[in-house]
Amino acid sequence: xxxxxVRCAVLVAAVSTGPVVAAADPGNWTPPGPIxxxxxxxxxGGVDTQARLIAQAMEDRYGWTVLPQQxxxxxxxxxxxxxxxxxxxxxxLAIIVTETLGYNAIVAENPKLALExxxxxxxxxxxxxxxxxxxxxxxxxxxxxxxxxxxxxxxxLGVATPRIADVTYHLGLESGVDFNIVNFKGGAGVMNGxxxxxxxxxxxxxVQSKYVKSGEMVxxxxxxxxxxxxxxxxxxxxxxxxxxxxxxxxxxxGPAGMDKKARAALAEAIAAIAMDPETKxxxxxxRAFGGASAIRGDALEQYLAKDRSAAKKLLQAxxx
Amino acid sequence: MGVFxxxxxxxxxxxxxxxxxxxxxxxxxxxxxxxxxxxxxxIAVGATPGLAGPMAMAISLPILISIFGVxxxxxxxxFGFLIGVMKGATIGGAVPAILFxxxxxxxxxxxxxxxxxxxxxxxxxxxxRIAHVSSASGDTLSDIVxxxxxxxxxxxxxxxxxxxEKTALIILSLAFVAAIMGDSVGKGLISVALxxxxxxVASGEDFYPRLTFGLDAxxxxxPLTAVVLGVLIVGEIFASIEHMWWNGPxxxxxxxxxxxxxxxxxxxxxxxxxxxxxxxxxxxxIGALPGVGSTLAATLGYAFGHQRYxxxxxxGDPQFGDGAPEGIAATEAANSAVSGANLIPVLSLGxxxxxxxxxxxxxxxxxxxxxxxxxxxxxxxPEVNPELVVAFGIFTLMALGNLLNWTxxxxxxxxxxxxxxxNRHVLMPIVLLVTLTAIYVQETNLGALWxxxxxxxxxxxxxxxxxxxxxxxxxYILAGALERAARQAFSASGADPFFLFxxxxxxxxxxxxxxxxxxxxxxxxxSVGHRHASTVDxx
Numbered sequence: 090x091x092x093x094x095v096r097c098a099v100l101v102a103a104v105s106t107g108p109v110v111a112a113a114d115p116g117n118w119t120p121p122g123p124i125x126x127x128x129x130x131x132x133x134g135g136v137d138t139q140a141r142l143i144a145q146a147m148e149d150r151y152g153w154t155v156l157p158q159q160x161x162x163x164x165x166x167x168x169x170x171x172x173x174x175x176x177x178x179x180x181x182l183a184i185i186v187t188e189t190l191g192y193n194a195i196v197a198e199n200p201k202l203a204l205e206x207x208x209x210x211x212x213x214x215x216x217x218x219x220x221x222x223x224x225x226x227x228x229x230x231x232x233x234x235x236x237x238x239x240x241x242x243x244x245x246l247g248v249a250t251p252r253i254a255d256v257t258y259h260l261g262l263e264s265g266v267d268f269n270i271v272n273f274k275g276g277a278g279v280m281n282g283x284x285x286x287x288x289x290x291x292x293x294x295x296v297q298s299k300y301v302k303s304g305e306m307v308x309x310x311x312x313x314x315x316x317x318x319x320x321x322x323x324x325x326x327x328x329x330x331x332x333x334x335x336x337x338x339x340x341x342x343g344p345a346g347m348d349k350k351a352r353a354a355l356a357e358a359i360a361a362i363a364m365d366p367e368t369k370x371x372x373x374x375x376r377a378f379g380g381a382s383a384i385r386g387d388a389l390e391q392y393l394a395k396d397r398s399a400a401k402k403l404l405q406a407x408x409x
Numbered sequence: 410m411g412v413f414x415x416x417x418x419x420x421x422x423x424x425x426x427x428x429x430x431x432x433x434x435x436x437x438x439x440x441x442x443x444x445x446x447x448x449x450x451x452i453a454v455g456a457t458p459g460l461a462g463p464m465a466m467a468i469s470l471p472i473l474i475s476i477f478g479v480x481x482x483x484x485x486x487x488f489g490f491l492i493g494v495m496k497g498a499t500i501g502g503a504v505p506a507i508l509f510x511x512x513x514x515x516x517x518x519x520x521x522x523x524x525x526x527x528x529x530x531x532x533x534x535x536x537x538r539i540a541h542v543s544s545a546s547g548d549t550l551s552d553i554v555x556x557x558x559x560x561x562x563x564x565x566x567x568x569x570x571x572x573x574e575k576t577a578l579i580i581l582s583l584a585f586v587a588a589i590m591g592d593s594v595g596k597g598l599i600s601v602a603l604x605x606x607x608x609x610v611a612s613g614e615d616f617y618p619r620l621t622f623g624l625d626a627x628x629x630x631x632p633l634t635a636v637v638l639g640v641l642i643v644g645e646i647f648a649s650i651e652h653m654w655w656n657g658p659x660x661x662x663x664x665x666x667x668x669x670x671x672x673x674x675x676x677x678x679x680x681x682x683x684x685x686x687x688x689x690x691x692x693x694x695i696g697a698l699p700g701v702g703s704t705l706a707a708t709l710g711y712a713f714g715h716q717r718y719x720x721x722x723x724x725g726d727p728q729f730g731d732g733a734p735e736g737i738a739a740t741e742a743a744n745s746a747v748s749g750a751n752l753i754p755v756l757s758l759g760x761x762x763x764x765x766x767x768x769x770x771x772x773x774x775x776x777x778x779x780x781x782x783x784x785x786x787x788x789x790x791p792e793v794n795p796e797l798v799v800a801f802g803i804f805t806l807m808a809l810g811n812l813l814n815w816t817x818x819x820x821x822x823x824x825x826x827x828x829x830x831x832n833r834h835v836l837m838p839i840v841l842l843v844t845l846t847a848i849y850v851q852e853t854n855l856g857a858l859w860x861x862x863x864x865x866x867x868x869x870x871x872x873x874x875x876x877x878x879x880x881x882x883x884x885y886i887l888a889g890a891l892e893r894a895a896r897q898a899f900s901a902s903g904a905d906p907f908f909l910f911x912x913x914x915x916x917x918x919x920x921x922x923x924x925x926x927x928x929x930x931x932x933x934x935x936s937v938g939h940r941h942a943s944t945v946d947x948x
Contacts, residue, residue, distance in 0.1 A: 132479050132777025141480075159479075160629065163616050167629060197616035245901045251614070271572075271900040272614055274893065281784045285567050287901070299792050 118354035120179050123154040127175075127183035129168030131161045134275055135295060135377055136339060139213055139363075140184045142370035146362040164250055165189030166197055169342070173206045177344040179351025182210060187337045190393055192252035192400035204397065208347035209389045211359040212338035213370075214378035216294035218253075218312030219323065220246075221283060221301070228289045229307045231329055238266040245269050247279035247291030252400065255407045256312075256326070256333045257292070262407075263330035292335060295378040312336070318379035333403050337396070338382065340389070356385045410790045418793070419801020423489075423809070426802075427482045439477070439486035444806050447490035448813050449821060451497020455504070456825035458511045460836065462498030463764035466491050467642050468843050470768060471634060471851035474775055481778035481795065485802045491772060492803070495765045496548065496810040499703075499745045500818055501825060503540035507737075508533060508826050516707035516744040523729065523736030530732055534823075538673045539681060539734045540741045541822055545814040547689040547742035551749030552807050554693050555756075559800075562757040563786040572898035573908045577918035579891045580909075582699045582760045583884055584922035588929045589705075591877030598926070600876050603867075604884025605891070607631060612889060614896065631864075632857055635848055636885055637771060639861040640878050641764065644868015646841050649833060651869075658834040681738035684714045688739045692746025697753045699762035699883075703744035710743025711736065749807060755781050756800060759890060760883075767882055775851075 126144050130136040137159070144155040160168040165185035175181030194202035222228040227237055228244070238244060246268040248254045254270050261268045271288060273279045279291035283306070292312060300306035301319045308320035312335035317323055326334050341359050343352065360383035365371045374381040384392060410418070428436040429443075450469070454460040473490055477483035506517040507524030520540060527536040570578065587597030611618035611630035621627035688710035695706045714736060715729045722733075729736045752769065754760045759782030761767045773779045778795070785796045848861050871878050902908040910916050 132775075134777075137777065162611070162629060163618065166616055170628075193616050199617065243903055251616070269901050269903045271897050273897065282897075284787065285784065287572050287897070303792060 118179070118350050120153055120351070122180050123156050124179070125175065125181045126155050126157045127160050127168045127172050127181070128157055129161060129165035129183055129185040129189065130275070132159055134277060136184060136186070139339065139370055139373055142368070142373055143184075143213070143359060143362050146368045146370050147358055150362070151358060163197070164193040166193055166199070166202060169194075169207065170199070170201055172342060173201060173344050175344050177208070177347045177351075179343070179348055179355055182341050182343045182355060184213075184339060184341050186216075187212070187340050187393060187396050188250065188252055188400075190340075190342070191396040192255075192403065193250075195397070195400055195404065196251065204390075204393055206345045208343040208345060208352055209393055210341040210343055210352060211356040211363075211383050211385045212340045212389065213359065213363040213381055213383065214295075214339055214374045215382045216313065216335065216337045217298065217317055217319070217379045218292060218294040218335045218337075219297060219301075219308030219317050219320065220290055220310040220312065221280070221293045221297045221306050222290045222309050223283060224305055224307045226289075229309065231309055231324060234290070234309065235264070235266055243267075243269055245271055245287070245289045247271050247273045247282045247288040249273060249275050249279055249292065249294075252403070253292045253312075253335050255403055256331065256335050259333055259403065259407050260326065260329070260331045263332070294335075294337075298377060298379065332406065333399065338384065338392075339378075340393075359383070360385055410788070410793060412788060415788060415794075415797050416801050416804075418798045419803075420805045422798050422802040423485055423805045426485050427477075429486075440489040440802070440806060441809060442489075443473075443486045444489035444493040444809055445813065445817075447493020447495075448497040448810060448817070449493070450490075451494035451499075452501035452504075452818070452821045452825050453497075453828050454494070455498035455501020456822075456828040457831055457836065458505050458833070460840070461502075462494050463768065464642055464645070464840065465494045465498065466765065466768040467638050468840065468847055469494070470772055470775070471847035473772075475850050477776075479776050481776070481799075483776050484773070484779050484799050485806065487772050487776060488769065488799075488803055489806050491765075491768055492806050492810050493813075495748050496807075496814055497818075497821075499548065499748050500541060500544045500741075500814060500822055502744075503544065503737075503741055504537070504822055504825055504828075507536045507540060516703050516740065519707045519711045519740040520737055522711070522740075523731070523733050526727075526730070526732035527734065527737070532732075534672050535674065535677070535734070536732075536737060537822060538819070539677065539737045541819050542673070542678065543681060543685040543688075543738035543742040544745040545811070545818060546685050547692055547745035548749060548811050548814050550686075550689040551693040551696060551746040552804075552811050554697075555749045555752055555807065556804050558697070559753050559756040560786045562753065563783040566758060567783045567786075570914065571912065572894060572901050573911050573915045574918060576891065576894040576898045577909055577915040577922070578758065579760065579887055579894060581918045581922040581925070582754070582758075583880075583887060583891070584925045585699055586762075586880045586883050588925045590880050592875045594926055594929060596874075596876045597880050600871065600878065600880035601884040604881035605888045607636060607864075607881075608885045608888030609892070613892070626856055631860055632852055633774060633886070634771060634851060635857045635861040636864050637767060637882050638844055638848060639864025640868035640871070640881055641767075642844050643841065643861055643865025644872060644878060646837050646844075647865055647869035648872045649837050653834050653837075658832060677734060681734055684717070684735045684739045685742035687713060687717070688741075688743035689746040692743035693750040695743075696747035696750030696762075699754045699760050703747040703763075706743040706747045707740045710739045714739025752803075752807075756785065756803070757783060759783070761886055762883075764879060764882070767879075767886060770886055 128137050128140045141157055144157050147153050147155050160171045168183045168185055169189050172181055172183035190204055228234050248270055257268055257270050273282050276293045276296045279293050280296050282288035283291050297306055298319055301308055308317050308323040311317045311323045311325045314334050362368050362370050363374055363381040363383050366375055371381055423440045424438050427439045429439040450465055451462055454465040473487045477486050502517045503520045505511040506521035507528050510521050510525040524536045583601050587601045588594045591597045610620045611628055613619050618628040691710050692706040718729055718735050727733050751763050751766050754762045755766045755769055761770045770781055773781055779799045785800050787794050848857050868878050898908045909919055
């Protein structure tokens with residue numbers, strides 16, 4: 090009843106404020122039914138939180154009904170496979186990471202995960218992937234890491250996905266630093282590992298921000314081609330010998346052949362909510378991931394194709 | 410934020426959390442109210458033969474989640490209800506034992522030994538009151554130990570245990586659970602092994618699901634709630650139905666004395682205090698060990714009480730088993746003390762030790778935002794650690810529950826005598842229907858119903874062949890943590906296959922695990938009893 094009242098209020102507001110809302114209204118499109126939002130990662134994590142905030146904002150802004158549903162597992166592959174089976178009328182979308190359709194799809198060797206089986210909608214934020222260590226410790230700069238390795242000290246480095254493990258392995262080969270690469274569950278798991286003293290270093294994409302700002306942790310390296318927002322002085326992976334980066338985005342996708350109007354409306358809605366720092370979702374993205382970054386349309390399709398070919402090269406490089 | 414600020418934040422989180430409704434200009438916070446509802450329900454199910462706390466927790470969890478959603482704000486109201494049920498069921502169990510000599514659970518059987526004779530002497534009220542006071546004092550002691558020990562233990566674990574030791578600790582817990590529950594260590598190990606096997610379906614670190622035989626339906630693994638409810642609840646219902654099929658419905662309970670005479674007599678408190686205190690200490694110690702339930706606490710509490718009583722009893726006093734108030738106190742204080750202490754391994758190590766703790770973990774897992782384990786107790790500053798606030802919220806709810814136990818507990822307990830007359834053949838179909846509906850509501854998928862029925866059949870088979878079900882459930886819950894810890898320890902040690910023997914602590918833990926399995930004598934286990942295999946009545 091309350092929801093209905095809110096929806097009526099949104100409708101009234103939409104009618105009464107006319108042109109202002111029309112600018113933000115994604116193409117006057119109305120979904121033919123409730124929208125199922127498949128979340129590819131576990132409840133409580135960064136992906137889940139932003140997905141639910143964006144779903145809430147979609148309901149509030151546009152009056153759509155969005156039903157979030159968790160389909161976690163296999164690096165987003167389960168969610169991707171689930172959304173591919175849904176109707177392409179805009180009533181089903183999934184939030185995954187670009188890595189899901191790149192590296193993960195290649196390793197899974199599942200033809201159903203081919204790029205053409207999906208309609209990319211929009212990204213929300215770029216990974217602020219940093220190699221994190223405790224401030225003031227033995228590993229809080231790349232120089233110290235190299236020195237420790239030279240001295241024969243085993244270095245435990247936490248990763249959250251196999252792709253990150255491969256990039257790290259490649260980095261070890263190129264830089265001559267020997268890492269014991271340990272898999273943890275999600276960036277939060279890696280952070281916990283560093284906090285508990287189980288890890289010396291770990292790749293984290295955003296969760297470290299508050300610790301870096303408070304001076305407890307440092308970003309030793311930037312995993313993306315550009316400097317990190319929080320630690321502009323941390324060298325990028327390329328500068329220390331790696332040919333690959335741990336770049337990526339959180340991305341919304343739908344099933345292949347999605348209705349054009351629906352695709353445009355959904356992409357517009359996601360981008361508008363993510364880029365608006367006044368929304369809870371926008372504020373969360375700014376806090377945790379250094380700001381929103383919404384790529385759509387052709388640019389997004391090109392990015393995904395490029396990401397897939399980089400993943401192929403990475404797999405070749407580490408299996409040599 | 411200091412320790413005091415976190416405690417305060419936890420208390421405020423309970424009272425200023427989401428509102429259930431607003432009335433007369435006041436907002437009613439959900440968590441304390443849900444605690445009260447849970448407590449009321451808990452006493453009712455505790456007082457109903459054939460039902461028990463874990464069953465009520467199992468059925469209510471999916472319903473609670475569909476009411477409050479899977480947002481972090483839902484955590485405390487849901488925990489509030491579950492804690493209320495846990496506490497209420499503990500004191501409720503004494504009601505049918507004392508009034509009607511019906512012992513739905515083995516611990517209640519101990520209570521009935523002295524409670525029922527006392528009731529027959531026309532002192533039903535006094536017997537109930539003694540059970541209530543002892544139960545509430547056992548609960549208080551155990552809560553205090555929980556508040557002090559859980560953070561301390563967690564910090565200790567984080568500081569001193571590395572990845573191989575964490576792996577060894579989980580192996581030790583599973584060995585303990587396998588050895589202590591059920592008829593034999595072998596059957597316990599089978600139960601644990603099958604639990605691990607079920608959990609390994611479609612999990613792991615690869616991008617393709619393992620052990621699924623290529624079936625799409627299995628690619629997400631078995632839903633946790635469906636497995637746990639299937640084995641624990643549906644299996645029990647199947648076993649009950651079979652029992653009723655052969656033996657016919659049970660006759661209505663014969664009502665014994667319900668006179669209003671009685672109540673505590675002068676000197677009663679002084680008389681029972683030493684028994685209640687000793688049993689409370691015993692129950693708390695036992696409760697802190699994973700896998701050992703309230704039944705052993707009740708049995709040992711009664712046995713120790715009996716020994717002391719033999720030496721100190723005055724000439725005119727009744728024998729134990731003949732209506733001695735000390736007997737009721739010794740049993741009730743021990744089994745109630747288990748409930749709080751049972752949360753120590755959950756909150757500090759993430760290891761659930763009994764059925765009630767299983768549902769706390771299940772709730773945390775379903776809602777997200779709170780991962781019971783050592784990482785909870787990190788006093789970060791200036792950044793707030795939200796999990797720690799939730800942990801102190803849980804402590805606040807436990808303390809409030811204890812307060813309810815002392816105050817409202819007595820009145821609700823007295824009123825719930827009527828529940829003892831509800832018959833199983835009426836109850837079981839209702840429980841089955843509610844369980845299946847609740848699973849469907851949570852999973853919104855008919856496949857989940859097949860899975861729950863499948864695991865129900867497994868639970869039934871377990872009961873038929875005398876295999877304890879709780880080791881299966883605990884192994885299912887711990888499997889992920891075990892595999893992760895082992896993989897991590899293996900990688901962190903630079904792929905050393907003997908990582909479990911890399912440090913003195915982990916060697917000690919592994920040796921202890923082997924020793925527990927091999928040395929635990931059959932006699933000792935029989936006192937814990939085979940009824941674990943047949944029931945979830947571990948209150």
